[in-house]
Amino acid sequence: MTGPQRRRPSRAETRRRIIDAATAVFARQGIAATSLNDIAAEAGLTKGAVYSNFAGRDDLVLTIMEEHIVVRMERATTVFAELADLDEATAEAGARLLEGIDSDATWHRLLLEYWGLAMRNPTVHSGLAERRARLRKAVTAAISKAAALHGVDLPLAPEHLAVVVLALSNGLAVERGVDPAAVPPTLFGDVLKLLVTP
Amino acid sequence: MTGPQRRRPSRAETRRRIIDAATAVFARQGIAATSLNDIAAEAGLTKGAVYSNFAGRDDLVLTIMEEHIVVRMERATTVFAELADLDEATAEAGARLLEGIDSDATWHRLLLEYWGLAMRNPTVHSGLAERRARLRKAVTAAISKAAALHGVDLPLAPEHLAVVVLALSNGLAVERGVDPAAVPPTLFGDVLKLLVTP
DNA sequence: CGGTGTCGATACCAACCGGTATCGAGTGAA
DNA sequence: TTCACTCGATACCGGTTGGTATCGACACCG
Numbered sequence: 001m002t003g004p005q006r007r008r009p010s011r012a013e014t015r016r017r018i019i020d021a022a023t024a025v026f027a028r029q030g031i032a033a034t035s036l037n038d039i040a041a042e043a044g045l046t047k048g049a050v051y052s053n054f055a056g057r058d059d060l061v062l063t064i065m066e067e068h069i070v071v072r073m074e075r076a077t078t079v080f081a082e083l084a085d086l087d088e089a090t091a092e093a094g095a096r097l098l099e100g101i102d103s104d105a106t107w108h109r110l111l112l113e114y115w116g117l118a119m120r121n122p123t124v125h126s127g128l129a130e131r132r133a134r135l136r137k138a139v140t141a142a143i144s145k146a147a148a149l150h151g152v153d154l155p156l157a158p159e160h161l162a163v164v165v166l167a168l169s170n171g172l173a174v175e176r177g178v179d180p181a182a183v184p185p186t187l188f189g190d191v192l193k194l195l196v197t198p
Numbered sequence: 199m200t201g202p203q204r205r206r207p208s209r210a211e212t213r214r215r216i217i218d219a220a221t222a223v224f225a226r227q228g229i230a231a232t233s234l235n236d237i238a239a240e241a242g243l244t245k246g247a248v249y250s251n252f253a254g255r256d257d258l259v260l261t262i263m264e265e266h267i268v269v270r271m272e273r274a275t276t277v278f279a280e281l282a283d284l285d286e287a288t289a290e291a292g293a294r295l296l297e298g299i300d301s302d303a304t305w306h307r308l309l310l311e312y313w314g315l316a317m318r319n320p321t322v323h324s325g326l327a328e329r330r331a332r333l334r335k336a337v338t339a340a341i342s343k344a345a346a347l348h349g350v351d352l353p354l355a356p357e358h359l360a361v362v363v364l365a366l367s368n369g370l371a372v373e374r375g376v377d378p379a380a381v382p383p384t385l386f387g388d389v390l391k392l393l394v395t396p
Numbered sequence: 397c398g399g400t401g402t403c404g405a406t407a408c409c410a411a412c413c414g415g416t417a418t419c420g421a422g423t424g425a426a
Numbered sequence: 427t428t429c430a431c432t433c434g435a436t437a438c439c440g441g442t443t444g445g446t447a448t449c450g451a452c453a454c455c456g
Contacts, residue, residue: 011432011433014433014434029318030314030318032230032231033230035412035413035414036413036414036415037412037413037414045434045435046434046435046436047414047415047434047435047436048433048434048435048436049433049434049435050434051414051415051416051434052432052433052434053433053434056414056415057414057415109314109317112310112313112314112372113311113314115310115372115375115376116228116307116310116311116314118375118376119307119375120227120228120231125376128376129376129377132373132376132377133377133380136380155388155392156388156389156392159380160382160385160388163370163373163380163381163385164366164370164385164389166369166373167365167366167368167369167370167372167373167381168362168365168366168369169369170365170368170369170372171364171365171366171367171368171369171370171372172361172362172365172369174310174313174365174368174369175330175361175364175365177313177316177317178313178316178323178326178327178330179327179330179331182331182334182357182361183361183365184358187358187361187362190353190354190358191354191362191393194353194354194392194393195389195392195393209402209403212403212404233442233443233444234443234444234445235442235443235444243404243405244404244405244406245404245405245406245444245445246403246404246405246406247403247404247405248404249404249444249445249446250402250403250404251403251404254444254445255444255445397456398455398456399454399455399456400453400454400455400456401452401453401454401455402451402452402453402454403450403451403452403453404449404450404451404452405448405449405450405451406447406448406449406450407446407447407448407449408445408446408447408448409444409445409446409447410443410444410445411442411443411444412441412442412443412444413440413441413442413443414439414440414441414442415438415439415440416437416438416439417436417437417438417439418435418436418437418438419434419435419436419437420433420434420435420436421432421433421434421435422431422432422433422434423430423431423432423433424429424430424431424432425428425429425430425431426427426428426429426430
């Protein structure tokens with residue numbers, strides 16, 4: 001009785017299992033506090049499988065964060081692409097951004113930990129810098145496009161406004177993590193409104 | 199020949215030596231990547247001295263960060279207390295804040311790492327929340343005092359403005375860490391100006 | 397001066413880390 | 427059916443970790 005001839009999982013499947021498991025454990029424990037054994041155990045595999053699919057711990061961490069940053073970037077740009085009518089939609093955009101801070105809270109934590117890592121590792125730093133520059137560029141384009149659409153003269157250069165929005169996203173995530181009540185739901189939108197009205 | 203009868207260092211002296219050493223090593227390597235041996239070696243002592251003065255690694259980390267947060271808080275409030283003439287001084291305040299981001303870059307890194315720790319440890323979290331609330335309150339008071347002095351109607355509630363300033367401080371520190379050129383020197387001041395003029 | 401208690405150096409521990417070598421089971425092509 | 431090869435489990439390595447037990451040297455007080 002050979003049964004349905006259970007196939008051996010493909011390499012891509014195993015790799016994905018490991019990545020998903022690592023993502024989950026990172027979210028739960030943080031990057032620095034997570035060992036290869038933790039990841040392998042979460043995936044129902046062993047260290048051997050990890051080393052067979054990745055060059056080592058650093059390679060795995062890098063791969064995961066790169067993937068997450070790309071996903072997050074796409075999401076952020078689509079949010080900004082919908083910023084069609086400027087005056088009232090800034091409130092909506094602010095609300096959506098703050099909502100993203102809550103729903104993606106664990107990701108914000110991971111990004112900031114990764115940032116701390118990048119500050120001490122030149123290789124990681126250059127990778128993060130490249131991604132971040134691309135994100136800034138995308139946000140800048142979305143902002144200037146929305147401004148042109150409405151014929152508004154922004155009091156700040158679009159690329160500077162983009163930096164401020166990104167900074168506020170991270171900064172408010174920190175404050176909200178410390179004390180959610182300190183960051184009311186409308187705050188991000190209110191600030192945005194002040195920043196786009198000349 | 200007894201010499202100048204070299205005194206044994208007082209307990210407070212040893213404790214301070216350890217704290218200062220740990221601060222230096224934390225700044226260099228980060229909290230998570232620093233072992234008790236590293237700290238003891240930096241202080242010219244051994245682990246025994248550390249365990250004799252602190253309950254353990256966690257106790258030491260907590261003590262140091264508490265102390266740093268207090269120092270930073272005092273510095274931040276004095277900066278805001280000097281915010282006498284609102285219109286032009288916002289630029290100065292912004293410049294000083296951004297300068298603080300650079301000169302205290304390592305501290306920002308440490309705070310964000312500590313924040314990540316607090317997000318996973320309820321005890322650490324409550325300690326940080328308390329300190330942070332006090333800092334918010336102090337900044338709020340400074341802002342409303344300056345506003346009253348000039349008879350300006352702030353478009354944002356002082357406590358909300360305080361949160362935004364704190365968030366921008368951390369957020370811009372992150373962006374500046376990734377790419378210093380992305381955060382021009384006048385940006386913080388420009389944003390501040392938009393936030394205080396109704 | 398002499399006893400008493402404190403402080404910190406030393407040695408040591410079990411646990412765990414990232415990484416490597418090995419080897420058997422399963423796979424796909426010949 | 428066979429055979430070369432891939433993949434992942436297992437065992438193992440040297441090194442490091444936070445934490446503990448011990449003990450000698452020193453300061454302080456009576």
